[in-house]
Amino acid sequence: MNKYIKSVLTSATLVIATLTLSTTTNAASIRKASTSTIHSRIARTYSYAKKMIKENKTGLSGQSSSIFSKKLNPDTGAAAGYSDFLLGLKGNGYKFNTKEKTLLRKNLVIKKTTPAATMANAVMAVQAMGLNARDYKPYGHKKGINLVTKLYRTSVSKQTTSAQAQVLIAISMSSEFKQPKGAKFSKASLSARLVKAQLNNHGWTYNNQQGVRDADTTSMVLTGLARGKVNTTNVKDSLLKGQKFLTGIVQPSGAFGYTFNGKTTPNANSTAEAIIALSNDFGMKKYVNNTAMKTSQTRTPLYAMLTYVNKSGSIKNAATQLYGVGQVNLAVAAYKAALKNRSVYTIN
Known part of the structure; x- marks a missing residue:
């Protein structure tokens, strides 16, 4: 989530829609999105996305460009x-x-x-x-x-933490992406930068501000470090600590949100980013739609995210539908890939 989205979210009160979803329940009574729910909800937003690309529009109603x-x-x-x-x-x-x-x-x-x-x-x-x-x-x-x-x-030296994570994800997409002569960084050095930027609470934030609970940036960094596959002790420890931080800030609803002035506002984009991070570490994928991360959690992140899908396929309360529809579709694709022990970002 970029600064624009965060500025929109902090000026509005967002709530998770109280939709009736088909669910299954495990021993811990956590609600999971059923196969039929996943298919029906993602069919809506995927159809919406296809219309967007065909019309070259950032949304199909209201203000769009x-x-x-x-x-x-x-x-x-x-x-x-x-x-x-x-x-x-x-x-x-x-x-x-x-x-x-x-x-x-x-x-x-x-x-x-x-x-x-x-x-x-x-x-x-x-x-x-x-x-x-x-x-x-x-x-x-x-x-x-x-x-x-x-x-x-x-150069990546003046880029934000989330931007550096984005770069690491990009250069890790294909085995054909080789580091050239004259490179300003490597996967190892970029991973080390991200480890160094980890906060005292073991999360990350786009502006490196201590004490902030930033689910979006933390999720992006975790995805980047997992995709970079730098197997040093520092990176492994950083990943584990970051994953513990992320699982610790899940809302009882299963959603993730943006925290501002101590108040967390759950939303589809933050939840999608977390699902992508969980899906890109195969040891964590169980938390997407199967197992609770903590005892207060009553729903899975996938269940929570799908409550934001409107009947039209648009995403409720999204700053723009390009972000909303795009990240929800990407999160579902990431989870589907993870179930096959693959990553949605691997495109050779």
């Missing part, structure tokens, strides 16, 4: 949240057509000054669409750009 547009987003060529949106579609089986790939190629902005976080999003989006991030050809260009090499040669 174009997903891909150089005019609207001159520094990126795409609206914030687009890479998770595309990965969510890909992870749920969507096949991007030539028109959609061309739309990205016509609009994606790659500059000499493009920051690492923006480059990481581009790498993930290009790879998700079935294009080659190591030989990306902008529309009308015959010569390709190696976005992975460009990313490796971009």
Whole structure:
């Protein structure tokens, strides 16, 4: 969740919708989303996402804009949240057509000054669409750009913790993504940066502020460290401590939220980020929809997240539907991949 979403959430009172879901109950009486519920709810939001990409719209009602547009987003060529949106579609089986790939190629902005976080999003989006991030050809260009090499040669020192985690996830997507000569960082050094940024409470926050309970940034870092696979003692210890912190801040409803001034506001995006983190460490996937993380928890995160799916397929209280629909679809895809001992981010 970026600063824009957080500013929206802190100015509004969000509550988990009291929807009636089909559930199963385990020995600890935790409510789990049933197979039928998962299928029906994700079918709605997946259908909504498919319409969004076909219409190149960030939403299907109310105020919306174009997903891909150089005019609207001159520094990126795409609206914030687009890479998770595309990965969510890909992870749920969507096949991007030539028109959609061309739309990205016509609009994606790659500059000499493009920051690492923006480059990481581009790498993930290009790879998700079935294009080659190591030989990306902008529309009308015959010569390709190696976005992975460009990313490796971009400084991460001034990037936020969440941005650094995003970079680590991007460079870990494919076994073909090799560290080039002249790289400004490695998986090991980037992992070490994230370990160093871990707070006293064992979580992470985008601004490195002590005492903050930031589920979103913590989830992103845990996903990054798990995907980076740097097996040093420091990284392993950091992962375990971070996972303990994350499981400790789950709400009784099973949801996760953004905490501001001591008040936690549960929401779909924070819950989705947590599900993605849990799904990318196969020892933790049981907590998505099977086992309680702590005794006060009455529902699973998957159950909680699916309560936010409206009948239309949009996401209740989402700052934008590109973020809401995109991250919910990505979380479901991450969990489905985890059940097969795979990662939604592995795209060779």
